[in-house]
Amino acid sequence: MYKSIFSGVRxxxxxxxxxxxxxxxxxxxxxxSVPLTVTMGLVAGYIFMGSLLFGVWENWDWLTSAYYCFVTxxxxxxxxLVPGSEGFQTTADNLKMTAASxxxxxxxxxxxxAFNLIQVKVSSLWDVNLI
Numbered sequence: 001m002y003k004s005i006f007s008g009v010r011x012x013x014x015x016x017x018x019x020x021x022x023x024x025x026x027x028x029x030x031x032x033s034v035p036l037t038v039t040m041g042l043v044a045g046y047i048f049m050g051s052l053l054f055g056v057w058e059n060w061d062w063l064t065s066a067y068y069c070f071v072t073x074x075x076x077x078x079x080x081l082v083p084g085s086e087g088f089q090t091t092a093d094n095l096k097m098t099a100a101s102x103x104x105x106x107x108x109x110x111x112x113x114a115f116n117l118i119q120v121k122v123s124s125l126w127d128v129n130l131i
Contacts, residue, residue, distance in 0.1 A: 039117045073107035
């Protein structure tokens with residue numbers, strides 16, 4: 001009984017033709033260019049959002065918070081400002097530190113993306129001999 005079921009399945013599988021619908025060759029020709037103003041605006045907006053966030057949480061002024069966000073996200077990290085340095089006595093303090101860590105991780109990804117987009121833009125300008 002099982003032999004007849006599997007032989008029917010085997011015949012069906014053997015009769016199936018597979019077509020390659022991949023058009024990967026066409027995708028290589030398309031290039032998407034992101035303007036540098038959009039890239040820099042995204043980074044500046046993320047730093048501004050972080051400066052508001054850390055200004056409220058740490059009672060820092062806006063410039064100090066923006067300085068901390070830029071130095072941290074750009075991986076300079078002097079260590080002169082540390083969020084949550086007063087201690088982690090409450091659950092709210094632990095949640096703030098977790099959110100700060102998530103902000104830093106996503107900020108590093110955004111900064112890496114921005115550097116990559118800027119590099120691609122400058123190298124494409126170099127290839128066109130505009131620089």
